[in-house]
Amino acid sequence: MLDLTRLEYWAPTRRQGLLCAAGALPLMAWPLRDAHAQFRVEVSGVGLTxxxxxxxxxxxxxxxxxxxxxxxxxxxxxxxxxxxxxxxxxxxxxxxxxxxxxxxxxxxxxxxxxxxxxxxxxxxxxxxxxxxxxxxxxxxxxxxxxxxxxxxxxxxxxxxxxxxxxxGDKGVFSTRIAYVSKAGQRYQLWVADADGENARAALGSPEPIISPSWAPGGTQLAYVSFEARKPVIYAHDVSTGKRRLLANFRGSNSAPAWSPDGKQLVATLSISGNAQIYAVGADGGEPRRLTQTESIDTEPVFSADGKSIYFVSDRGGSPQIYRMGAQGGNPQRITFNGNYNISPSISPDGRHLAFISRVSGAFRLHVMELASGDVTALTDTSADESPSFAPNGRMIIYATRDKGQEALMTTSIDGRIKTRLAGAQGDIREPEWGPFLR
Incomplete structure (x- = not known):
């Protein structure tokens, strides 16, 4: 039976719940103030060449x-x-x-x-x-x-x-990452260089901030804020600091992800009473329902070509990853190993699926070669979450727990090279690797 204490988010550190209070405070200018915590970088492993x-x-x-x-x-x-x-x-x-x-x-x-x-x-x-x-x-x-x-x-x-x-591969060092930190009772959404340095706060709130998602071109971030006593989706302009409301429908609004052309997002809405996947225009407007089940469907992401949507559903009795057309309909199950597979992320070339699988109670990062279905475990940690591919497809950023605190890690898609970005203060989670800048 699905663990509803995780709501529809399911990742191991996303247990905030539907909390009450007010007051997310957007920081309205870019560049924004520097992060208090500096990052250090630790590299382990080497490539084949x-x-x-x-x-x-x-x-x-x-x-x-x-x-x-x-x-x-x-x-x-x-x-x-x-x-x-x-x-x-x-x-x-x-x-x-x-x-x-x-x-x-x-x-x-x-x-x-x-x-x-x-x-x-x-x-x-x-x-x-x-x-x-x-x-x-x-x-x-x-x-x-x-x-x-x-x-x-x-x-x-x-x-x-x-x-x-x-x-021969395009470099990603000038791209950016987004992530969320929690220090005491305060949450902050950060934008930083790909090495974790030069971090700037985009949003601060006493209420949870989750699920940052970069728009194509790297000019906007969608995210979920709990400031309105329930999850609501906003879009944030990283150059001006201005934000706009994208989804505040009846019930929960969560898990936004942009289409490759930037014209729409897919998100998890509970307008119908249970969590289903909807398409929402980039400027808001009425949502269009894409799944039609009594189960929980969530964590949608587009394929790189925009023709498919990968998502998580418990329609088979446990959370698994499915794929359907961008207009909805005819979902096909993708993951079969284990009884708990969540948080899909698709490589930019469409060849690999990164996801989190529960193995003997441990949440670990895995990658699947979609053509063959071969699955490889990339980590031996126990609380991995939120994988996101670098825009050249060579690395994956994810969050994990180390020494009692959340930390950001990157790994090569074969698991040979790992980099740890560890902040000096607070927990760090929900990473999202931004696209190549236009």
């Missing part, structure tokens, strides 16, 4: 507030696919040709060099160049004129370029 690289301090970086080379290095190492080689002593920038034989002697296959200079208007010009040390080739470089506040973003974009040149 590692690319040895080196990077030197950027010429002129002392005049800037961020160490560009250090951020680029941390990004690449955090992927688990790059191994740092100690640099050759000497001064280099993007206009200097390195001594290839000396660098190859250090064991590096590629080298990143660059400079930082202040422009007349107060901005900084961040330049870099990437060298293939094995072939002796200049792989090109770019210039990023940025405000001082965007120096970290420039470093992340350099890491993206290096990652793509070397691996």
């Amino acid at each position: 590692q690319f040895p690289f080196s990077i030197v301090n950027f010429r002129g970086n002392d005049a800037a507030s961020q160490n560009i080379a250090a951020i680029v290095r941390a990004d690449l190492e955090r992927s688990g696919q790059f191994r740092f080689s100690e640099p050759v002593v000497g001064n280099l920038d993007e206009s200097t040709r390195p001594d290839l034989s000396a660098w190859r002697g250090k064991g590096a296959d590629s080298l990143v060099v660059g400079s930082v200079s202040r422009l007349a208007d107060g901005r900084f010009d961040v330049r870099f160049r990437l060298w293939d040390l094995v072939r002796g080739q200049d792989l090109g470089g770019l210039s990023y004129p940025v405000a001082a506040a965007d120096l970290r973003l420039a470093a992340h974009r350099i890491a993206d370029q290096v990652y793509e040149k070397i691996t």
